[in-house]
Amino acid sequence: MNSDRRTFIKRMGLSIAATSLAAGNLACTDSSSSLAGNSESLLATREGQPEPAPIGYDRLPLEWYKANTQRLKDKLNPRGIEAILIQNDINAVYYTGCFRGSGERTTWVLFPSNEKDTAYWYGPAIDRDLITSWWATEFEYYFCFPHAVGGFPNKGEVVQGERKDLFEWLLEGLEKKGMAGKTIGTDFTPNPAQLEMARKILPGTKFVNISEDCLQMKIIKTKEEIALFQRTYRYFDKVHAFARDFILENGTNVTDFEIGQALQLFAIQMIMKDVKYDGRPHSAVGIDSTSHYVRTGVSTAYPHPNQFFYSKVKKGESLYVNTDLYLGGMGGECYRNYLIAPWTDHQSKMWEIVSDTVQIMVEESKPGAICSDVAYKVHQHQVKNGMQQYIYHRPGHGTGQNLQGHQAPYLALGDYTPMQEGMMFSVEPGLYDSEKGIGINPSDNLLITKTGAVLMSRVPFSKEWSYLTL
Known part of the structure; x- marks a missing residue:
C-alpha cells in the first residue's frame, strides 16, 4: 500500500469516527x-x-400478530375459507411479525382456519433459523433457488437432481397437511399452469383470492x-x-x-x-x-x-x-x-x-x-x-x-x-x-x-x- 493511500484511509477513518461521535453526542x-x-x-x-x-416498545409483539391473523380468519370464515396461504412478503410480515424478504426464493405461510395460533412455513433453507426462532409450528424447506430434487448440502446430500418446480413442491407440502378438497384463501392468483398442477395434487381444492381483504386490514x-x-x-x-x-x-x-x-x-x-x-x-x-x-x-x-x-x-x-x-x-x-x-x-x-x-x-x-x-x-x-x-x-x-x-x-x-x-x-x-x-x-x-x-x-x-x- 503506498503512502498516499494509507494516509487517505487513516484520515477517512478519523473523519468517520469524529462524525459518528459528534452525531451520537447530538442524538x-x-x-x-x-x-x-x-x-x-x-x-x-x-x-x-x-x-x-x-421507549422499550420497539416493535409489535408476537401476541399482536397472532391476534391479527385470527382477525383475518374471523373475517374470512363466513365465506367458507378453510385455510389461508400467504405469499406476499409484506403480508407475511403483517400477519406473522417475522421481518424478512424472499426475492427469488419464494416463501409461503399457511394458517389452517380450524387451528389456533399455528403457522406452517414453506421456504428456502437460508431462512430456516430465522423463521423457526420466531413463530413457526413447522418449517418445511427446499435448499435454494433453483432447487434440485434431493440436493441438500446442509445435510451432506450433494445431489445434482432434476430442477423442482417450487409451486409443485408447495402443493405436495399442502397435500401432507390435508388441504386436498379445501377452500384456501390466497393473497395471489395461481396461473393456469399452477391450477393444473393443483388439480392433480390437490383434487377438489378451491383457491380464493383474499388480497383485497388483506389490504383493507392494513389500511x-x-x-x-x-x-x-x-x-x-x-x-x-x-x-x-x-x-x-x-x-x-x-x-x-x-x-x-x-x-x-x-x-x-x-x-x-x-x-x-x-x-x-x-x-x-x-x-x-x-x-x-x-x-x-x-x-x-x-x-x-x-x-x-x-x-x-x-x-x-x-x-x-x-x-x-x-x-x-x-x-x-x-x-x-x-x-x-x-x-x-x-x-x-x-x-x-x-x-x-x-x-x-x-x-x-x-x-x-x-x-x-x-x-x-x-x-x-x-x-x-x-x-x-x-x-x-x-x-x-x-x-x-x-x-x-x-x-x-x-x-x-x-x-x-x-x-x-x-x-x-x-x-x-x-x-x-x-x-x-x-x-x-x-x-x-x-x-x-x-x-x-x-x-x-x-x-x-x-x-x-x-x-x-x-x-x-x-
Whole structure:
C-alpha cells in the first residue's frame, strides 16, 4: 500500500469516527442548541396527536400478530375459507411479525382456519433459523433457488437432481397437511399452469383470492400501530430540527449529499440509543433511516430525478430535505423545503401555495370525506393561483406499514374511497418548475381521527422555519 493511500484511509477513518461521535453526542441531547438556530424551539404543537409508543416498545409483539391473523380468519370464515396461504412478503410480515424478504426464493405461510395460533412455513433453507426462532409450528424447506430434487448440502446430500418446480413442491407440502378438497384463501392468483398442477395434487381444492381483504386490514391502522408511527414521527421532529440547524451552521460550505449523510447518521444514532438490541434476530427489526434524496438547486425541480446529488448549497436556490424513518416497520416520509435568501417572488409564491394546500388537506380530511374531493380542492386551489403548469402528481397516497411506502387509498381525482378513522395519508401537494430550477414538495403523515385529521410530525410549515438566510 503506498503512502498516499494509507494516509487517505487513516484520515477517512478519523473523519468517520469524529462524525459518528459528534452525531451520537447530538442524538443523546435533548436539544440542538449548540448549533445555530436552536430549531427544536420552533417545533409546532399539534392538538390531537396520539400518544407515542414508549421507549422499550420497539416493535409489535408476537401476541399482536397472532391476534391479527385470527382477525383475518374471523373475517374470512363466513365465506367458507378453510385455510389461508400467504405469499406476499409484506403480508407475511403483517400477519406473522417475522421481518424478512424472499426475492427469488419464494416463501409461503399457511394458517389452517380450524387451528389456533399455528403457522406452517414453506421456504428456502437460508431462512430456516430465522423463521423457526420466531413463530413457526413447522418449517418445511427446499435448499435454494433453483432447487434440485434431493440436493441438500446442509445435510451432506450433494445431489445434482432434476430442477423442482417450487409451486409443485408447495402443493405436495399442502397435500401432507390435508388441504386436498379445501377452500384456501390466497393473497395471489395461481396461473393456469399452477391450477393444473393443483388439480392433480390437490383434487377438489378451491383457491380464493383474499388480497383485497388483506389490504383493507392494513389500511385501517390499529392503536398499537398508530403508537409506533407516532414514536417514529417524534424522531422525525428531532431529525428535521437537526437538519435545519446543520444547514444554518454550515451554510454554503456543505453539499446536499453531506447533509443527507449527516441526517442519516444522526437519525440512526438517536433511534438505536432507545432500542433494545442484542444482535439476534427479531430485535431492532423494521428499522431504517434514509436521506439520499436530499437535494439542492435545479434537482429539486424534478419529482423523480435520476441524477446523483452532490451540489453545494447556494444562496437564492431551493433546498429539499428528504428523510424516511422506520421503527418496527412503522414510519414513512417527512420532508421539508427551504428557500435560501435571496428568494424571488416566484419562489415565494410557489412555497405559499404549497403551504396553503397542506392546510386544505388537513382541514378537508375526516371520516366520510371522499379522497377525490380532497384532491379536487387541492388542485383547484393550485390552478386558481396560476400553478397549473407546475402540477405533476396527486397530493398524497395511503401510508403503508412494514417499510411499504405507498398504499391505497390515494388522494387522487380518480379515487372515490371514503376516508375512515385509522387511515393514514402522505401530504405532498408538490409544485415543480424545471425552467427556473425550483421544486417545493414537503411531506408528512396525516392520520384520520374520529373527528378530523392531524399531522403526525411537529415540523412546521411556516416561513419562519423554511426561509433561511445563510
